[in-house]
Each structure stands twice: as structure tokens, then as C-alpha cells.
Amino acid sequence: MIQTRQDLKRFLYTEDALMRHPNMFLKWLGRSDDYLPFLLVKCLRKYEYYKNKKRNFLDIIPYAWYMWNFRRLRVKTGIMLFPNTIDEGLLLVHPGFRRIDKFAHIGKNCTILPNVLFGLKTPEGGFQDIKIGDNCYISTGVTILAPVTIGNNVTIGAGAVVNKDVPDNCVVGGVPAKILKYKE
Template sequence: MRPETHYQLYADYYRSSGSSSRRRMAWSVLRRHHAGFNYLVAMRVCRDFAHRQGILPRLVLWLVEENLRRVQLKYTTEIPWQAEFGAGLLLPHPCGIVIHPGVRAGKNCTILQDVTIGNNLYQDRNRVAVIGDNVTISAGARIIGPVTIGDNVTVGANAVVTRDIEPGCIVAGVPARVIARKAPVLINCEYLPFPDYLAWRSRQVASTD
């Protein structure tokens, strides 16, 4: 896999477990300790192979897409690999989540159960949300149409977002409005930045040679 994909999985697992151990990560996937992370493995691997050229990668992509569909049915969640999420995506309860393939989000996004991020049928069906860093989307929230959500935003439970949200606030209600200006509550975000991760990983590989 590409170094970027390795890093995303490292950050995703750290947010799920608080651990950076690659051995524990592999064991977690085998034993299905973290359902949300297991889903992300299937999604990230699909996206990784979609960026490769050649007959063999295309064949592998078909196989891993089949696996992603199986996981989608298992968890009743539809987060397609085409949706772009930065490192550190956390799905504490991956049930009932539906996300449009055109969604773009930054790092440390947290998505709880029954969240929908989709298009507006009365607007361009391919224009959907752009979400910043450190955004938490609480249970049952709906984000509809081509809205922009700034960094460090918390979307309250069952909120319906139809307009842009400025950074650094909490929104709630139908339609969603700003109810407070507070920093988000984030867990397990102390993982390494990408350059430091590459250096750490190269030292690990060298130590096993």
C-alpha cells in the first residue's frame, strides 16, 4: 500500500484504540475488536488500489470492493471509498451511516451512528459537503447539500445542516444554528504527524532486518 494509506490506517487505529502498535492493529482486524476501524480498513484499501494502474491492481480492486460491499451490509453503513477523509477518521458506532461519494473531509473527523451526509435534490446532485479538520458529527445528524463546515465544529445530535458553518462552534437544531462557541472534544489525536510517522516506520523496518 502507499505510505499515505499506511499512515491513514495508523491514525485511524490510534483514534480507535489509543495504540500505535502495528501488531495490535493486525490482531484487532483479525479479531474484529473495533468495528468502525474494520470498516475503515476495507474502505482505505479500496481507495488505495483505485489509484493504481494495471490489470492486477484492477483485479484486486474488484475483490476488495466486493469485501467493502460485504462490510457495508454487515454494519448497515454506506461510506463509499470515493469519499475522501483525512487521517484519524473515527467511527465509534458504525451503524446506519450514509455518506455521498463526493464528500470531502479533513483529519480527525468523528462520525457517530445514523448520520447522513448527502446532496440536495433541488440542487446539483453532485455538489455535497466539504468538511474541515477536527469535526464531530453527532448521532442522527443530517448534512444536506453543498455546505462548507469549518474546522473544530461539533454538529449536535439530530441537527439538520443546510447552510455553511463557521469554524470553532457547536450547532444544533432544525435547521442547525450556532448555540455555543467551544473547542471540540477530541479523543486519541496525539498520533505522529506524517513526516515523523515515516521516520518512525523506517526505523521499525530497519530494526527487523
């Protein structure tokens, strides 16, 4: 959770190092698809900072600006993120639909590819958490249904439907997701 200026700088530096391409100016100039997720994550972190910090009267203007810009970028990219759900080191490789609801808690250094959905098993599910550990890789087309806990250093294969808890250091895949192998 970003609460101080130092936290914001650390988050931005970590994600900038992950997402930075040597020709970022050319990506911006050519309006590359990879540039919009980069802007969305950057705007998300600044919005989280102004949302969490103790605001004075002058902070209303940047808070309103980042809130508006974050919502605009969410619609433009099709990536539905919520503030204070993802720890530092988020990597969104390609643009495309992602829905990560506010009941999700994602750890550090996670990579999330397009067409990923975090949802509930039943409509009347109420408040249920999805907890994902550090250093996870969520491939394209994955559906994660709450309540579920995914451990650290987990790779989820393409098209998997995760509806049960997953231990640390493993690769899962299939419908429903099963452990394919353990990492060493």
C-alpha cells in the same frame, strides 16, 4: 487521497491508533459491534489505494478482493461510505446507519456517530458539495443537506439539521442548526 504505499501506511496507522482498543483480539473473538466499523475503515483505505494507484496486471486480484470485501462490509454494517471522500483520521465510534455520499469531502480527524445522513435539499439538486473541515465531531441523528460548508473544529449536536454554512470553532445544534456557542 491515497496514491502511494506510504500514504496507505500513514492512513492505516492514524486510524488504527484512533480505533484501537487494548483488547482488540477479545473484540474480534467475541464478535463485538465495534469491530466491524474498524474492519470497514481498514478495508476502505486498502480499496482506495488499489483504486487510485496505477495498476498493473497483478493488481487486479487485490483490487477485486478489496472492492468485493468493502461492498460486503458496507451492507453488513449499514455504513454507506464512498472511496476518496474522507481524509485520514476517520473514527466511526459505533455501528449503525451512516450515509456519506460521494459528493461529500470530509477533512482530517473527524468523528461520525450513527444515524448520520448527508443529502441534497431538493431531488433535482444536481451536483452539490458538502465540505467538512478538520477535527469535526458529528453527533448521532444529524442530517447535513448540500450545498454546505462546515468549518474546522466544529461540533454538531444530536439531531441537528445543517442546511447553512457553519464557521470555524463553534458548536451548532437544533432544527435548523444554529450556532449555540463559539469555542475558544
